[in-house]
Amino acid sequence: xxxxxxxxxxxxxxxxxxxxxxxxxxxxxxxQTLELTGTHTGCEMGVCGACLVVLDGQVVHACLSFxxxxxxxxxxxxxxxxxxxxxxxxxxxxxxxNALQCGFCTPGMLMTAYSLLSQPGVPSREDIRDALSGxxxxxxxxxxxxxxxxxxxxxxxxxxxxxxxxxxDA
Amino acid sequence: xxxxxxxDRPNSYIGRSVPRPNAKRLLAGRGRYVTDIVLPRMLxxxxxxxxxxxxxxxxxxxxxxxAAPGVRLVAIGEDLAKLCTPWVGTMDHFKGMKSxxxxxLPIDKVVWAGQAVVAVVADTRALAEDAAELVAIEFDELPAxxxxxxxxxxxxxxxxxxxxxxxxxxxxxDTGGVEDVFAGAAHVVEEEFLFGRHTAVTMEPRAIIxxxxxxxxxxxxxxxxxxxxxxxxxxxxHYGIPExxxxxxxxxxxxxxxxKLHMYHEDMAVVGLSIMLERPVKYVADRMESFxxxxxxxxxxxxxxxxxxxxxxxxxxxxxxxxxxxxxSAYPRTSVVEGNQVYRLMGAPYTFKNYRADxxxxxxxxxxxxxxxxxxxxxxxxxxxxxxDMIAAKTSRDVFDIRSGNLIPDDAYPxxxxxxxxxxxxxxxxCLAKIRALMDYDGLRAEQAALRKQGIHRGIGIASxxxxxxxxxxxxxxxxxxxxxxxxxxxxxxxxxxxRCLISITELGQGxxxxxxxxxAEHLGVDRERIKVxxxxxETTPHGGATYACRGAGIGGETALQAAKKLKxxxxxxxxAILQDEPDRLDMEAGWIVDAASRxxxxxxxxxxxxxxFRSDTLPPGTQSQLSVAHHYAPEGYPFAFTNGVxxxxxxxxxxxxxxxxxxxxxxxxxxxxxxxxLVDEQIRGGVVQGLGAAFFEECTYGDSxxxxxxxxxx
Numbered sequence: 001x002x003x004x005x006x007x008x009x010x011x012x013x014x015x016x017x018x019x020x021x022x023x024x025x026x027x028x029x030x031x032q033t034l035e036l037t038g039t040h041t042g043c044e045m046g047v048c049g050a051c052l053v054v055l056d057g058q059v060v061h062a063c064l065s066f067x068x069x070x071x072x073x074x075x076x077x078x079x080x081x082x083x084x085x086x087x088x089x090x091x092x093x094x095x096x097x098n099a100l101q102c103g104f105c106t107p108g109m110l111m112t113a114y115s116l117l118s119q120p121g122v123p124s125r126e127d128i129r130d131a132l133s134g135x136x137x138x139x140x141x142x143x144x145x146x147x148x149x150x151x152x153x154x155x156x157x158x159x160x161x162x163x164x165x166x167x168x169d170a
Numbered sequence: 171x172x173x174x175x176x177x178d179r180p181n182s183y184i185g186r187s188v189p190r191p192n193a194k195r196l197l198a199g200r201g202r203y204v205t206d207i208v209l210p211r212m213l214x215x216x217x218x219x220x221x222x223x224x225x226x227x228x229x230x231x232x233x234x235x236x237a238a239p240g241v242r243l244v245a246i247g248e249d250l251a252k253l254c255t256p257w258v259g260t261m262d263h264f265k266g267m268k269s270x271x272x273x274x275l276p277i278d279k280v281v282w283a284g285q286a287v288v289a290v291v292a293d294t295r296a297l298a299e300d301a302a303e304l305v306a307i308e309f310d311e312l313p314a315x316x317x318x319x320x321x322x323x324x325x326x327x328x329x330x331x332x333x334x335x336x337x338x339x340x341x342x343x344d345t346g347g348v349e350d351v352f353a354g355a356a357h358v359v360e361e362e363f364l365f366g367r368h369t370a371v372t373m374e375p376r377a378i379i380x381x382x383x384x385x386x387x388x389x390x391x392x393x394x395x396x397x398x399x400x401x402x403x404x405x406x407x408h409y410g411i412p413e414x415x416x417x418x419x420x421x422x423x424x425x426x427x428x429x430k431l432h433m434y435h436e437d438m439a440v441v442g443l444s445i446m447l448e449r450p451v452k453y454v455a456d457r458m459e460s461f462x463x464x465x466x467x468x469x470x471x472x473x474x475x476x477x478x479x480x481x482x483x484x485x486x487x488x489x490x491x492x493x494x495x496x497x498x499s500a501y502p503r504t505s506v507v508e509g510n511q512v513y514r515l516m517g518a519p520y521t522f523k524n525y526r527a528d529x530x531x532x533x534x535x536x537x538x539x540x541x542x543x544x545x546x547x548x549x550x551x552x553x554x555x556x557x558x559d560m561i562a563a564k565t566s567r568d569v570f571d572i573r574s575g576n577l578i579p580d581d582a583y584p585x586x587x588x589x590x591x592x593x594x595x596x597x598x599x600x601c602l603a604k605i606r607a608l609m610d611y612d613g614l615r616a617e618q619a620a621l622r623k624q625g626i627h628r629g630i631g632i633a634s635x636x637x638x639x640x641x642x643x644x645x646x647x648x649x650x651x652x653x654x655x656x657x658x659x660x661x662x663x664x665x666x667x668x669x670r671c672l673i674s675i676t677e678l679g680q681g682x683x684x685x686x687x688x689x690x691a692e693h694l695g696v697d698r699e700r701i702k703v704x705x706x707x708x709e710t711t712p713h714g715g716a717t718y719a720c721r722g723a724g725i726g727g728e729t730a731l732q733a734a735k736k737l738k739x740x741x742x743x744x745x746x747a748i749l750q751d752e753p754d755r756l757d758m759e760a761g762w763i764v765d766a767a768s769r770x771x772x773x774x775x776x777x778x779x780x781x782x783x784f785r786s787d788t789l790p791p792g793t794q795s796q797l798s799v800a801h802h803y804a805p806e807g808y809p810f811a812f813t814n815g816v817x818x819x820x821x822x823x824x825x826x827x828x829x830x831x832x833x834x835x836x837x838x839x840x841x842x843x844x845x846x847x848x849l850v851d852e853q854i855r856g857g858v859v860q861g862l863g864a865a866f867f868e869e870c871t872y873g874d875s876x877x878x879x880x881x882x883x884x885x
Binding site for chain 1: 189190193194196197198199200201202203205206208296370371372373374375422423424425426427456457678679680681848849852853855856857858859860882883884
């Protein structure tokens, strides 16, 4: 049960290597071994979405993969996205709209939103709700979360359009 | 948006939708929940649980587990009973109420499926769980008491034979005259209502780390709870540790909704395990454990009748409520409070005077039941409003019309309900009028009629309610339960002129720290950014009730307000001495001492603080600056601050499939002076959606043998 395995991967842009029990989940590896506690475990069975992380560009449940399965991959957590400032506008929209209460589900929500907003086009509220169907929130009733993501999507689209216009003007 | 409003004064924060300063940390993934915390030399606990709802413990063999890798301790009921005194979840003013004594782990029998029996402590949680699988417990299964009727039958096995029956509490309310009113009433409606078990499902499960240091002695508990002071008291008394040596810290909490108010056996055991090992021990319930060990709520069967005259004026209600609470009453808040609130809130918005009710609170072999969000309100409201709608149907009156004819008039206060609740001031009619306009009721009815002709079935429902908030000492205190109804705050000016407010109400994400900051900033005359609010640590904050029953703003907010005024008077006294002026001719604004009349800046607060802390020699002789204040506030007079409101729902029913599509919800709630509209709106929205979950989707279901049949997030 406690056979140790070597795990090497890139987490938030840095190479990490550790020898951990083979059964260590990616969520526990991030939270306990690397002390990246922004990734949360709410159900440990891939339902609640609190543990979502970006694995090689895909949003996955960190509680459903073993750390060793992520060996050789690149993982990004809420800490990494925050440091890179790629979700700063999303975080600001969540803050202004009070789209979180206890905050436990929030890193997972941000992961889903980050992934959704990385797709081309501006998602509709229905698209946003559909994307959030795997993220449980018990505090907010979701409306403010949908609002914050919608606001960010529109602002990005408007900002993108403005940048495009400036290019044309130049 | 250019008009100057009352909110445009400096430091005018009350009534403003300002975001929560502490939310940024959570958004950056820098929350610090108990589940995140690691202490030096910390060990991890896991529990072996009962597979049976009711069984005698014949033998426990833990030899193999004790020898397993990484195992530091295996403890059973007797081990913890040597350290921890038993607890009984009763309250004095529930006359005749009874409940058996409880221990962290059972000694001779288990009383629900999922009850923790043996604790295993190891170097990691995984190793503890491995070893837990090696514990062999021999059980002698007993007949499970599951059904609330069977539990009360003459031949029912009695779960706690020393109590004589499975009845925890039997309450009656009778104003008299009810039979006569029903006999002579033009209309009588009646129905039976079943309310299933619900549970909170907080996103962060229950989590606790106990750290006992025998050398001082000192017990430090990081506990995901709403009420750290309550647990400081409990741990001190039941483990015989001086209260001053017990520290309970409630850091960021991943949801609570009342569920984290209660004493759980595993949590109490963790304290004992840490005492035995003299090392920190952590326990986090996993999701499956949460379903079988977190409190459940509701589980009521209500049979109710309502009588009305020919015009639909309500004359009386007659109610029988039976509720199943598990095998004992929860500690320390009891499992009778919910039933008590159900049978006292029945009909609360209405004027009728004749009321009779019978409440039976029944033991059964299920997990304990106690307070969860909206304690009793959904049950009382559903029953009352359904019966009101049935009277409306019988008398062909519109649902708004029947309510406006029966709701207590807005000018009738103060008054009392026939169930004994004293209302200071409610506003049912104003709320009813407001929601009618808000939802365009007449338009919706016309649309409903038009769509019905096309085969589209839309429903419109409204429900008026009374809400219990801000309990005074008349509740827990008078009932002999050591739960405070007061709160305390310490506010200090730092040497740089910043402000720290340490307050006993706690933050669960609802915005406690934000509204306290708004209140202190406004009443002290300081920018909000310069105020740091600190909560959730018995070592630093004064003792208080903390957060439950919608009391944070009402009692904690008032505490902060009074403390800020007290501190301001102290600041102005020093300022007056420095400026050679009178304190009442001075005021504070945006971090300055200003002339009260002209608002001209006289001296900066930071300068007052600098002089007071570093150059007191320059002050007039005898001036002793008091730039820290401690202040407590408890509500007086009314036992509760009742509030009220009305909700409306618009939905569409697919008559072929039975699917319901919710189209819109409206809420009008009279919550008094709103400190932060954004936070109030989001709190209500979250509450409504959690309520919709209960109404449409959620129920903890049990099989005949007392097994929870849907105890995971995937069921």
